[in-house]
Structure formats: C-alpha cells, structure tokens
Amino acid sequence: MTILDGPELADAHPVSREAISREAISREAISREWPGSGHRTGAHTGAHAAPATSAGPSAPANDEWISLLSSPGPGHAEALAGLHQLLLRAARHQVSVMSAQTAGIGEVRRQELIGQAADEAMVAVLGKLASFEGRSRFTTWAYKFGILHAAVEVRRSLWRNREVALELLPEPAAVGHSPEQLAEAADFSEAVSNAIAVELTAHQRQVVMALVVDEVPIDVLADRLGTNRNALYKTLHDARGRLRRHLQDTGYLDETAKGVIP
Amino acid sequence: MNSPQRKLSPDQAHRLTLEAEPWLSCDDCFDQIDFFAERVVSGGFIGMPALRAHLIGCSACGEEARSLVQLLAADDGVDPAPSLRRLSDG
Numbered sequence: 001m002t003i004l005d006g007p008e009l010a011d012a013h014p015v016s017r018e019a020i021s022r023e024a025i026s027r028e029a030i031s032r033e034w035p036g037s038g039h040r041t042g043a044h045t046g047a048h049a050a051p052a053t054s055a056g057p058s059a060p061a062n063d064e065w066i067s068l069l070s071s072p073g074p075g076h077a078e079a080l081a082g083l084h085q086l087l088l089r090a091a092r093h094q095v096s097v098m099s100a101q102t103a104g105i106g107e108v109r110r111q112e113l114i115g116q117a118a119d120e121a122m123v124a125v126l127g128k129l130a131s132f133e134g135r136s137r138f139t140t141w142a143y144k145f146g147i148l149h150a151a152v153e154v155r156r157s158l159w160r161n162r163e164v165a166l167e168l169l170p171e172p173a174a175v176g177h178s179p180e181q182l183a184e185a186a187d188f189s190e191a192v193s194n195a196i197a198v199e200l201t202a203h204q205r206q207v208v209m210a211l212v213v214d215e216v217p218i219d220v221l222a223d224r225l226g227t228n229r230n231a232l233y234k235t236l237h238d239a240r241g242r243l244r245r246h247l248q249d250t251g252y253l254d255e256t257a258k259g260v261i262p
Numbered sequence: 263m264n265s266p267q268r269k270l271s272p273d274q275a276h277r278l279t280l281e282a283e284p285w286l287s288c289d290d291c292f293d294q295i296d297f298f299a300e301r302v303v304s305g306g307f308i309g310m311p312a313l314r315a316h317l318i319g320c321s322a323c324g325e326e327a328r329s330l331v332q333l334l335a336a337d338d339g340v341d342p343a344p345s346l347r348r349l350s351d352g
Contacts, residue, residue, distance in 0.1 A: 089333075090333060093329065093332070093333045093336075094326075094329050097325075097328075097329045097332065135296070135297040136296035136297040136299075136300050137296075137300065139337070140296045140297075140299065140300055140330070140334060141296045143296070143330060143333055143334075144292065144295055144296050144299075144326070144330055147326050147329050147330055147333070148292065148326055151322070151325065151326050151329070155322075186272075188272065188275055189269070189270040189271065189272055189274070189275040190270075191275075192270055192275040192278055192279060193268065193269065193270050193275075196278070208278060209268070211321075212274060212277050212278050213268065213270065213274050213278075215321075217322060218320070218321070218322045219322065229288045229322065230287050230288045230289050233287065233288050233319070233320050234287065236319070236320075237282060237285065237319065239278075240278065240279060240280055240281070240282065240319075243278060243279050244279050244281060247279060253279060
C-alpha cells in the first residue's frame with residue numbers, strides 16, 4: 001500500500017458544517033428508511049441478515065458493505081440498519097470518552113446527542129460511499145464519521161450558552177519547580193505574549209487566544225466566527241510559525257526546538 | 263474579543279509555539295485517520311509524519327484520533343494503552 005500523507009488527499013471538506021446538512025434527513029425519515037436500526041422499534045422483516053457491526057473475524061468484506069449499501073435490493077435495508085448500528089456504537093463511544101465533560105448534561109440529552117450524531121454521520125457516510133477506497137476496513141472508515149459527529153455535537157452542546165470572552169476567564173497560574181525554572185518559564189511566556197502583540201494580526205490573535213489560551217473548541221469557535229475547522233487550524237498554524245520565527249530572532253527559541261508538548 | 267497582553271502559563275506558551283510540521287489540513291487528517299488508526303493498533307510501521315504532526319497541533323483531531331484508536335482496540339479485544347502510547351510517542 002502506498003503511504004499517503006499529504007494535502008493531495010484533500011477530501012470534500014468532511015468537517016465543514018456546510019458539508020453536513022442537518023436538515024437533509026429527519027429522524028422520521030431515518031426510521032422509515034432504516035427499520036430496525038439502533039433506537040428504532042420497528043419490526044425487522046428482511047430475509048437477509050445485516051452485516052456484522054464490528055470489525056471482528058466474521059465482519060463482511062469491504063466490497064460487500066459497499067455493494068449492499070449502494071443499491072436497492074436484497075440485503076440493502078439490513079445493511080443500512082447495520083451501518084446505523086456501527087455509527088451508534090461510534091457515537092456512544094465518543095460521548096463516553098468525553099464523559100468528564102458531559103457529566104452535567106443529563107442522560108436524556110446524552111442519548112439525544114448520540115442519536116443525532118449517528119443520524120448525521122449516516123447521511124455523511126452514505127454521501128461519501130463513492131470516495132471509500134478500501135485503505136482501511138469499512139467499519140473503521142465508518143467509525144470515524146460517527147466519532148467526528150459525536151465530538152462536534154458534544155462540544156457545541158457544552159458551549160451553546162457560553163460566551164467566548166477572555167475577560168470572563170481566570171488567568172492561568174504559572175507552573176514550575178526551581179526558582180530558576182520558574183523565572184525562565186515566566187520569561188519565555190512573557191516573550192510569547194509580547195510576540196503575540198507585535199507579530200500577529202488581529203484575527204490571528206483572536207484565534208490563537210481563543211483556541212490555545214481559553215481552550216474554546218475549534219468547532220465552536222468556527223461556528224461563532226462563521227468559518228470552519230480547516231480555516232481556523234490554518235490560521236493557528238500560520239500564527240505559530242510567525243511566533244516561532246520572532247522568538248528565534250530574539251533568542252528565546254532554538255531553531256531546532258520542536259516545541260512538542262511534554 | 264481578545265486581549266493580546268494576557269499573562270500566559272508556560273504550558274500555554276509552549277502550545278502556542280508548537281512546530282506542527284509538515285503541514286496537513288484537518289480535512290486531509292480526516293481523510294487518512296482510518297488507516298492511520300489501524301496501523302497504530304496493529305503495532306506495525308506507522309510512518310505518516312504529517313498526520314502525526316497534525317494530531318499534535320490540532321487538539322480536536324487529536325482527541326478524535328485517540329477515540330478511534332480506543333474503539334478499534336475494543337473491537338479487537340486488546341488493551342488500548344499500548345496503542346495510545348504509540349500514538350503519543352511517535
């Protein structure tokens with residue numbers, strides 16, 4: 001297999017809000033289209049069993065998934081139901097992973113988030129079936145949609161009624177060990193703060209402070225600024241480059257320093 | 263909305279100056295994350311330096327990648343800890 005790892009693999013903006021129409025399909029429509037899926041209670045009457053919803057030894061081959069999902073016929077409805085089960089599993093897993101953040105939202109809302117994320121992921125997966133190239137198992141490929149949509153839903157839900165305003169958040173405390181380390185770290189932090197003021201544009205300052213200092217989720221900030229994850233990460237990446245060059249020029253950063261989080 | 267002169271913690275200063283190179287976009291990361299995660303869980307050669315750099319530089323993509331690795335490990339019935347270490351250690 002060719003090792004692919006670059007921008008030449010650009011897809012059709014899978015994390016752009018614009019690419020995901022929430023209204024594209026309703027819960028009722030899902031219930032009609034995919035009887036027997038996840039949280040529905042409709043009777044399952046198909047003669048064909050749905051593909052297994054895990055990637056174990058008995059899981060169907062990738063081409064079987066694509067064939068069954070791509071065209072109406074024997075096993076189509078069961079494959080749709082199986083796919084929805086996969087996406088529910090991924091969404092449930094993601095919400096569970098973020099349980100520390102979701103402790104206050106309640107079980108009912110948590111289940112709503114899971115169902116909503118799975119439904120939206122279903123739309124996204126079916127819309128991108130033609131782009132599946134078989135570089136991974138189909139189940140893994142589908143999982144990533146469920147995880148993405150669940151993570152975005154949780155982040156948006158948690159920040160729905162929160163204002164993104166630095167003035168409302170406490171200043172961080174410095175951490176360190178020896179007096180020398182504390183002084184050095186404080187010195188570097190001050191240099192970074194100064195570099196932000198003199199090197200970055202107003203938009204770059206807004207983005208880096210919100211994302212890195214106030215830890216506003218990138219999807220939430222994208223919503224507030226009317227942009228998308230891709231564009232904000234590019235802004236952050238370019239801002240980091242400017243800061244690093246300034247800090248290298250002023251002797252605060254070694255040119256070989258990677259700056260990897262410890 | 264933001265004041266540029268706020269006091270920064272050492273960790274924040276560090277994350278503001280990360281070198282997430284080679285460049286990779288979030289879209290490209292999403293496109294490749296499925297077979298990257300399978301490589302991580304399989305224990306074989308991973309490669310893909312741009313994707314690895316992106317996961318360090320983008321906290322949202324990094325969080326979702328860790329989640330996918332955990333889910334694959336659960337499907338395979340294996341402990342996710344070694345895979346998560348491979349994800350963070352490089």
